[in-house]
Amino acid sequence: MDSQDKNDLPSKNRKYRDSFRYALKGVKTAFQEERNMRTHVLAGLFIFILSLFLNLTRDEWLWLILVSYLVFVMELINTVIENLVDLVTDRYHPIAEKVKDMAAAVVLVTAGLAALTGVIILLPKILKILM
Ligand SMILES: Nc1ncnc2c1ncn2[C@@H]1O[C@H](COP(=O)(O)OP(=O)(O)OP(=O)(O)O)[C@@H](O)[C@H]1O
Structure with missing residues (x-):
């Protein structure tokens, strides 16, 4: 494990802009290192683009x-x-195994909710177009 002397770490009295930069770096790292993160973002983008053609109400957009x-x-x-x-x-x-498995379960149950919401909102509209 790489480590660093605590004195080399950024000062706590840094600017808000720096805090924002570190947070964005965190998002970038997660995106680069986690394949599941990229898959979920791509799936979200696909649903977003599909929804543009399905005439959703404001509430439906908010749910998605x-x-x-x-x-x-x-x-x-x-x-x-x-x-x-x-x-x-x-x-x-x-x-460690239990903690990682449960952390993965958090994503799984949330993705299940997202899938269910997507089906409830989008499926009737898609079926209507197809029939
Ligand atoms: N140190 C460990 N001790 C015991 N089991 C572990 C350990 N590290 C990982 N595992 C087991 O391997 C599984 C996969 O762990 P890993 O760190 O590869 O996550 P991952 O598959 O990369 O997760 P994700 O797909 O969300 O990125 C864990 O859910 C856990 O069951």
């Missing part, structure tokens, strides 16, 4: 945006937990 954002946030949290576990141990440990 909310559940898509939730999946994104949970994927970020999952990535944080995975990295923390890897920081704590690089050996097999049953608790």
